[in-house]
Amino acid sequence: MTTAIEVQERVGPPSKASRPHPIRDTLIRRSAIGVLTLLLVSILVFAATQILPGNAASAVLLNTATPARLHALEVQLHLNRPAVEQYWTWLIGILHGNFGNSLANGQSVGTLVGGRIVNSAVLVILAGVIGTVLGVGLGVLAAARRDSLLDHVLSVGALAITALPEFVVAVILVIFFAAVVWHLFPAVSVFVPGTAPWSNPAALVLPVATLVIVIVPYVFRMMRASMIDSLESDYVQMAQLKGVPRWRVLLVHALPNGIAPTIQVIGLNFLYLAGGVVVVEYVFNYPGLGQALVSAVSDRDIPQIQCIVLVLAAFYVAVNILTDVISLAVSPRRRLPRS
Amino acid sequence: MTFSRRNFLKAGLAGSLAAGTGGLLSGCGTGDTIKAFTTSAAGKPRRGGTLRAGLTGGSTADTLDPLSAVTNVDFSRIDNLYEPLVGLTSDAQPVNVLAEELTSNQDATEWTIRIKQGVTFHNGKDLTADDIIYTFQTVLNPKAPGSAAAGLASIDAKGMTKLDAYTVRIPCSTPFATLGESLAIPGYSDIIPVDYNPNAPVGTGPFRLKSFSPGTQSTFVRYGGYWQTGLPYLDEIVITDYADETSQVNALLAGQVDVVNLLSQDVISEVEGQGKNILLSEGGGWNPFTMRVDAGTFRDVRVRQAMRLVVDRQQMLDLVFGGFGTIGNDVFGIWASEYDHSLPQRHQDIDQAKSLLKAAGAEDLHITLITADIGQGVTLAAQVLAQQASAAGITVNVDDVTVTDFYGTSYLKWIFAQDYWFYNFYLPQVSLATLPTAPFNETHWDNSRYDSLYAQAIATTDASLRTELAHEMQQIEYNEGGYIIPFFPPVIDGFGTNVGGLVPGKSGLSLNAYDFKNVWLT
Numbered sequence: 041m042t043t044a045i046e047v048q049e050r051v052g053p054p055s056k057a058s059r060p061h062p063i064r065d066t067l068i069r070r071s072a073i074g075v076l077t078l079l080l081v082s083i084l085v086f087a088a089t090q091i092l093p094g095n096a097a098s099a100v101l102l103n104t105a106t107p108a109r110l111h112a113l114e115v116q117l118h119l120n121r122p123a124v125e126q127y128w129t130w131l132i133g134i135l136h137g138n139f140g141n142s143l144a145n146g147q148s149v150g151t152l153v154g155g156r157i158v159n160s161a162v163l164v165i166l167a168g169v170i171g172t173v174l175g176v177g178l179g180v181l182a183a184a185r186r187d188s189l190l191d192h193v194l195s196v197g198a199l200a201i202t203a204l205p206e207f208v209v210a211v212i213l214v215i216f217f218a219a220v221v222w223h224l225f226p227a228v229s230v231f232v233p234g235t236a237p238w239s240n241p242a243a244l245v246l247p248v249a250t251l252v253i254v255i256v257p258y259v260f261r262m263m264r265a266s267m268i269d270s271l272e273s274d275y276v277q278m279a280q281l282k283g284v285p286r287w288r289v290l291l292v293h294a295l296p297n298g299i300a301p302t303i304q305v306i307g308l309n310f311l312y313l314a315g316g317v318v319v320v321e322y323v324f325n326y327p328g329l330g331q332a333l334v335s336a337v338s339d340r341d342i343p344q345i346q347c348i349v350l351v352l353a354a355f356y357v358a359v360n361i362l363t364d365v366i367s368l369a370v371s372p373r374r375r376l377p378r379s
Numbered sequence: 380m381t382f383s384r385r386n387f388l389k390a391g392l393a394g395s396l397a398a399g400t401g402g403l404l405s406g407c408g409t410g411d412t413i414k415a416f417t418t419s420a421a422g423k424p425r426r427g428g429t430l431r432a433g434l435t436g437g438s439t440a441d442t443l444d445p446l447s448a449v450t451n452v453d454f455s456r457i458d459n460l461y462e463p464l465v466g467l468t469s470d471a472q473p474v475n476v477l478a479e480e481l482t483s484n485q486d487a488t489e490w491t492i493r494i495k496q497g498v499t500f501h502n503g504k505d506l507t508a509d510d511i512i513y514t515f516q517t518v519l520n521p522k523a524p525g526s527a528a529a530g531l532a533s534i535d536a537k538g539m540t541k542l543d544a545y546t547v548r549i550p551c552s553t554p555f556a557t558l559g560e561s562l563a564i565p566g567y568s569d570i571i572p573v574d575y576n577p578n579a580p581v582g583t584g585p586f587r588l589k590s591f592s593p594g595t596q597s598t599f600v601r602y603g604g605y606w607q608t609g610l611p612y613l614d615e616i617v618i619t620d621y622a623d624e625t626s627q628v629n630a631l632l633a634g635q636v637d638v639v640n641l642l643s644q645d646v647i648s649e650v651e652g653q654g655k656n657i658l659l660s661e662g663g664g665w666n667p668f669t670m671r672v673d674a675g676t677f678r679d680v681r682v683r684q685a686m687r688l689v690v691d692r693q694q695m696l697d698l699v700f701g702g703f704g705t706i707g708n709d710v711f712g713i714w715a716s717e718y719d720h721s722l723p724q725r726h727q728d729i730d731q732a733k734s735l736l737k738a739a740g741a742e743d744l745h746i747t748l749i750t751a752d753i754g755q756g757v758t759l760a761a762q763v764l765a766q767q768a769s770a771a772g773i774t775v776n777v778d779d780v781t782v783t784d785f786y787g788t789s790y791l792k793w794i795f796a797q798d799y800w801f802y803n804f805y806l807p808q809v810s811l812a813t814l815p816t817a818p819f820n821e822t823h824w825d826n827s828r829y830d831s832l833y834a835q836a837i838a839t840t841d842a843s844l845r846t847e848l849a850h851e852m853q854q855i856e857y858n859e860g861g862y863i864i865p866f867f868p869p870v871i872d873g874f875g876t877n878v879g880g881l882v883p884g885k886s887g888l889s890l891n892a893y894d895f896k897n898v899w900l901t
Contacts, residue, residue, distance in 0.1 A: 092783070092787075093783075093789065094783045095787075098783070098786050098787050098788070099786070099787075100440045101449065102786045103753070104447075105790065106819075107818075108524050108528070109526070112522060144438065145594075147593070152439070211625070219629045220653065227635060228621075228629055228630040228635055230596070233592035233595050234592075323623070324626060325619075325621050325622060325627075331622055332594075334622070335438050335622070338783050339438055339440050341439060
């Protein structure tokens, strides 16, 4: 946010050609900072894995770890080398596009994590898009019929759902729609390894529904509040007095102004989805990134931990940049000179 | 015991588990009820179908290497791909599988193993003596020892000779009277072929590999050339890893999987209430509390005995496993012929514990117990122990660490911790856990009388003499040892009404050591 404001303050000269492009500049600056952030993250994560007791060899061998076996496996996995050297080898590999091999099973991390990224992305994007559309739509509806029965029901409902942790939502959905009451959808989302999640759409229904239910209230409440603000503003009342049709007032005049603060919430929701799917992945045994990360940490599988953390961190950085850029783009003040 | 009452009510319906009410606590009789189930509901064995198993306990470190199997769920794949020379019956007794006959010389320093003929690997190659020699030399390779290396250390792998195509002579560097029992430990004698390729693994088992994604899913198909005619019944097995019991049970209830493993007692009523079945095995695995006899207050045998006396074993079993399982007596090897059933059962005795502590000058004992979720019920047992010990004025701080931390740098060095073992015969277990040379001597037990008794027992082919010597060893452990073995935990698995041929097994592994070759679907 601060960056966005700084950029706005610098804008001003009337000459269109020489004027710095605020969006492009933001993108470049923030991306450079983002890459630096990722490097720092990778160093921190690597350092953290070194502090944790045990290593990949002891995590693989567990209670079959005799000193001889432990030593043999440590040598095989190069864990006996100095930590700095291990990190350096890994970093050089990354720069060559090689994420290394899993210490737990020897498979290529790129392949292992790649499939998981697709699975999680499908979940996040579906839930994010559906949740956003639903939240914005309901928010506009509630604001337009402020203090009606519908508004009250939606507001109270949203508040109630906010109080429910996601695993409770998930378990309730499973009980009703999969395991106990009705057997409508699969209770767990199992995909044949190597196939995309959309090959089995029924298995996506409950995890996506859980996440949608969790994020809709936030978007809804923000949207409703900011819509009410903009509906009360002078220009909207002016438009109404002018006799502009109600739907046009809502969608063309009030909505663009009302959505700007909501975009930050939507961005936050996507960030939550990227990290917060872990619980949902657990309940539905959904083969996503979160589950892979939990497993990789307990396996002390450093290349896999690094790869997943970097993917998640990159997503955080990207979503942050994107929300700021979109906020800039839809900000009415930004659009003022053009209209 | 609403659980048993409900079962009793359901008993009239064909196909219900109808676990005998009386059998629940004592642990006997469950086998009969399960057998009754499989014949009444699932009828005669039937060829075909795909068995879907939803199993917890795996991770991305899942392996297909029979020589490095670690977790319970590793054996679901290993036990169907490969076969051992000697295996375990469902009663945890040794039985020849690929071996036809094992004979030793008088002082048990040289064994001759004759293997079955007409057995083939999944690539069509005949099983011969060369494969046996290759397997043992791989297991015992000092540069990359297999998990059986410590338990089979007496075998002189380099000196093994092939007598004919199906006979091998195995010299031992020290007497090894229990070779047959040691080979029967899960994963200790699974045979791989001479040209074994870990990336395209073949064994002689009833199923061959189709696909494998560690931590996710693996599939196996029926091996048409399997040597046991008529088996297996199934066409295919799909094993899916589950991270959590909740999703695993949901999958069973929703009909997405046919069998599940390693359930807790908490879900039994939910599973049965939804018309699915529970397979209850007595289990011979053991979850001991380990006290280091060479460190801190545990150096004093009176403190160790006091700790053993504060445990209310029945209450612990009730709280942790709903009363299923078998009461322990601080000695391992419950199903072994050498197990001494004549040792008086140790009961909770707070007064005696207190007076022992007083005599040892440790009335106000404060200790930290390291626990981790290393097996079903382990952390819960730790909490129960802490509660029970407080009655004798002992403060037990339970430190719950992650599994990886537990088996990390401090493993085998913890002063007071727990562990998790599958079933093992008595003397082979001693060689792994209670000799100064044992690789997993977690209690740091070192008793010269005990060691010399072991040396005599392992060197005699006279079974009754061996039993006599083993009884004296158990007497020493019972009086002075560093283990608290409050119980032998049950193994609780679940299965759908469409599954036949499942029987309980005592090895501590789920689903009778994942014996899927005898399973069929209706």
